[in-house]
Amino acid sequence: MSTTPTVEILATPTGLVDCPGFKVSGIAADIRETGDRNRLDLALIVADTPCPAAGVFTLNDLCAAPVQLCKIILENSAECIAGIVVNSGNANAATGEQGLLDAKQMSTFAQSQTGIGSPFLVCSTGRIGRKLPMMRIDAGISDAAQKLSSGTTASQQVADAILTSDTRNKCATAQFEIEGKKITVAGIAKGAGMIEPNMATMLAFLVTDIQAEAALLKTILKNACDQSFNCISIDGDMSTNDSVLLMANGHSGVTLNNSTENLIYKAFASAVLEVCAQLAEKIVGDGEKITKLVELKVEGCLSNADAEKVARAVGNSLLVKTSWYGNDPNWGRLADAAGYARVGLKADSLDIRYNDCPALVKGVPQDDKIQEWQSVVSEPRFTVTMNLNLGAGHYRLLTTDLSEAYVDFNKSE
């Protein structure tokens, strides 16, 4: 055997139960305390036997109580995790000592209600600065523990229960075969505002049936996040609760070793990246009140770090985002933002392309093509390539436009 196995993406993923050996449930606990008994807002994800897990978390100084707790649990028990308990509708962030006690309570109550002796990881997402309604949380966990299932209905309910302002759930599943055995990586995620991940992002949960140590899972997950969730931006606001978790239950009977040259390693890392990349793109595509998804490629910088600075300056510029919203191929605003990234931009070296159509070549506007740019910028999805022609550094950012509806949507919670 000498070629890396082909990783296949499922055309119609059904959620985490695409991976054997996990049971899930998603129920309505009225965490928002609005009296809505139909909105799913609490989820349990449980491995058939406790197993290794890894996590990547927000870099925000104000990291939420569940993030703090996950870090502690993974430091002490990463090889033996029972599962994950998640609520939406309340972030349990900036909630002080009580917040940490509440997160711990979620974890221990999930243990007692499922009868599993190993710890549960905990995630929350929603409004910052409000105490969790613990009566509802406890009742919800009891309910969810009784409904655990490996069926596709439960799987979709979990994918729905973690959502906040998202308009649809986000699932991705990748598979490959090796030694006659099939390996699956299944993932779900939620967006859709406060999205400017840095080394981690919003909530995403991945499960796999490969056998692997937690440290190795973490390396692979971190690399995949850097190339997927960390390359997207909707509104430039990095959240307090960003968490990506991966659990590996070993049900496939295939063991991952830590040689990066190993074919299993390559295929598995590729499958994790594919799932993360698909989820990341689904998050951007469902960004709050967006009308356009823009793939921004920055090339020709002195370093990849410089290219990232340019991409974030351009991709987060209000004037750039609003011009995209208005179908205005206003390359001057892109050049301005690239200039204030302060990476040594030279006006007479800058190329800008909309899809394949050149708008600026070595600083000279291609005004005869203006109808073409206009038509590209009017599409719901397009690519902008900016080449500074200074070096080989490059970066790719998936970003969005900014609509009046975003402002309206966020003017109150």
Add this chain to the structure above:
Amino acid sequence: MSTTPTVEILATPTGLVDCPGFKVSGIAADIRETGDRNRLDLALIVADTPCPAAGVFTLNDLCAAPVQLCKIILENSAECIAGIVVNSGNANAATGEQGLLDAKQMSTFAQSQTGIGSPFLVCSTGRIGRKLPMMRIDAGISDAAQKLSSGTTASQQVADAILTSDTRNKCATAQFEIEGKKITVAGIAKGAGMIEPNMATMLAFLVTDIQAEAALLKTILKNACDQSFNCISIDGDMSTNDSVLLMANGHSGVTLNNSTENLIYKAFASAVLEVCAQLAEKIVGDGEKITKLVELKVEGCLSNADAEKVARAVGNSLLVKTSWYGNDPNWGRLADAAGYARVGLKADSLDIRYNDCPALVKGVPQDDKIQEWQSVVSEPRFTVTMNLNLGAGHYRLLTTDLSEAYVDFNKSE
């Protein structure tokens, strides 16, 4: 004489002619090529005799042709500047070699039309990436040269001619008396979008009748800019054309020397700062489609630089700005943004006040006061104070909310 003279701010400034020894004119040249013959868009500011001048400019790598030219002129001839020629409606930015030739042509044509042998500084503001309509510029300069005046009508026309998306002109004048002589510092400025100055800002023009060397003027101007224009933000987009210019014609007969302990120095520096601060506040107050002006005070950081990071993260956060627009006292979004500034925020040390009303004390929400915060955030102008309680570093940023109308306004040029 042992106390610094009191600096007085004129209640009804009339523009640059508040300072003796300058003539000005503002005319309509149809720079936007829309056929509008009434919109003022070209201005001349001329010292009765050529005099020292200083400038502070954008740090954007993509600095516009007139900014490049001003730097060259000030390096070579700062002690002997004839005046300033300004157009609005076209930024002459990202216009390549032709742009620099056009800026030079503006400068030399202003010389020939006024018959003055010293160089003119040049400023432009408006859309990026379009060539200047030089026929109209030349005709406009001829017209303006014939209309130079020290009257208040011309003074207001100049203040109007430099505007773009501003809804009103912005003038500020400060005066003090020393040795029986009166010193005046008069200034005008324009905003109102692409405002995230860094060491310089948009366009502002100051004139004074003190006698001073250019190098000394520059020191004082730079200090004043750091404490005024550089502490404001509307949309986080630093412009290609930010320029603040100061001309000193010496008509008062009072000479500035370079001892910072000198009373004249103190009073003059204070007067320049007052004018800059007033203009900066007027720019924020006239930000594109804003409904609220927010004074954001960040205190208790390990350094002033850290406090500035926090202030800019919070003041530029879309989620913070939209919540202010919606009268939503959503302190969680402020805390989140302070957290991603990554200056070591500790959740249980953070205080947040709306005006004098505490919302968060050492991380604990003061929920009994929520009606009060709501009422503060509903006002058109309020102060938010965030104390991280880590050290003595502080920063003050004047910022704004973000409205749906901003998005609508900027979706096309």
